[in-house]
Amino acid sequence: MLQYTIRRLFSIIPVMLIVSVIVFLIVHLTPGNPAYLILGEDSSPEAIAQLEKQLGLDKSMAVQFVDWIKNILMGDLGQSIYSSEPVIQVIMERVGPTFSLMITAMSLTLIIAIPTAVFIVWRRNTILDPLFTSASLLGASIPEFWFAMLLVLGLGVAVPIFPVAGYVAIDVGLGDWIYHLILPAFVLASVEIGLIARMLRDGMLESVNQDYTKTARAKGVRESVVLMKHVLSNALIPTTTVIGVMIAGLLGGTVIIETIFTIPGIGQLLIDSIHRRDYPVIQGVVLFIAVVYVFVNLLIDLLYAFLDPRIRYD
Known part of the structure; x- marks a missing residue:
């Protein structure tokens, strides 16, 4: 290893x-x-x-x-042409809002996608299965910026439930932090929920009739235990790859979402730097995103060995 x-x-x-x-x-x-x-x-x-x-x-x-x-x-990304501040400092000041948005979106995705996939497999061969397939395809097909504008108009203007702009740091208050992130995070998660749930559902369907699951049922193990202990654990391995790609996709998706919801994160910094032709900041932000993407993929590969003891990298 x-x-x-x-x-x-x-x-x-x-x-x-x-x-x-x-x-x-x-x-x-x-x-x-x-x-x-x-x-x-x-x-x-x-x-x-x-x-x-x-x-x-x-x-x-x-x-x-x-x-x-x-x-x-030498660890120096240069200085911003616009503010004369070190690029590393400029990026670090914007990391908090972006990572907060990503963590909230990823949490929403997993909280909704995993139980949904397990429930659909449990109720397989019913009308819920084709309905789930159609809904997942619809969610993956909706453009993020269009869906964001609909939510802003619906839940922020017509029915003002959530704020449509701004960001509150977590040290100000956990409730306000989540309250300002829930709408943009749901927009980011909406595309990924269907993808993760569909991948997990397909993986579970491949394992649901394997010999080890039939043996478990023959021993009198309840179907819910078979699904959670045997089927779900095996289906998580290919799904983990998709989750890794999802994390990188969330980081790229923040460029649009942060601009729409006026969140002062990495994405909005990149857009502002492009408008200003701030070359060092643009180069630094893109390089930072690439580093995060590469390290996330490395962590996902290492995670395989923990999810499946049969996998060895020696």
Whole structure:
């Protein structure tokens, strides 16, 4: 296990290098001059050229990329062009709202998806099964931004039950924290609930008539115990992979949801930085998302060994 983990950690290096190259090229090849945006349209060419030199934008792209990689290896993501603050500090200030939104959305997903899948398998071969399939496909097909706008208009404006904007830190109050996150978190979870429940339901249906479940029933074990102890535990292994992908999808989905609900997280920071052409922050945020994605996949692979003792990485 340890050797496998070390190999996977070393394999992250070329992945991050490729991500760095792609992000750098996309950011710097996109039209727009940060110096022009900072000084305004009435600024003189001399002032713009001076600010470009001050920001290091007058250098060639190759030199800028090499300097950026050197700084990353030393743990420095640079400074924000807009605020002159270290990029790492800017990102860390926005991590709390984003991770809070992700944790709430993931909790809602698992709380709803797992019992739903177990119940559908328990009531298999009834009218509930095709209804569940249709509902899961509908949930996965609805665009997040459209569903978010519907909830804002329905539960935030027409019937003002939930707040439609803003974020409250958890140290202010647990109730207010959840109250402000429940609506955007449900939007993020709505797409994933159907996917997780459908995957878990399919996995359980494959195990429900296996020999070990028939043996358990022959011993007089109740059907609910068979489903929870034998069928569900085996179906969780492939579902865990989908949950790992879901976590990465939630991190990407926050870009849209945080903008709609005005949550000051990583997603809104990325959108604001794109508007400002704040190159260091854009590169730092995308690199941060890539690192989280890679490490989540590593943790999911390691989790397999705990869910199934037959899996070994030696």
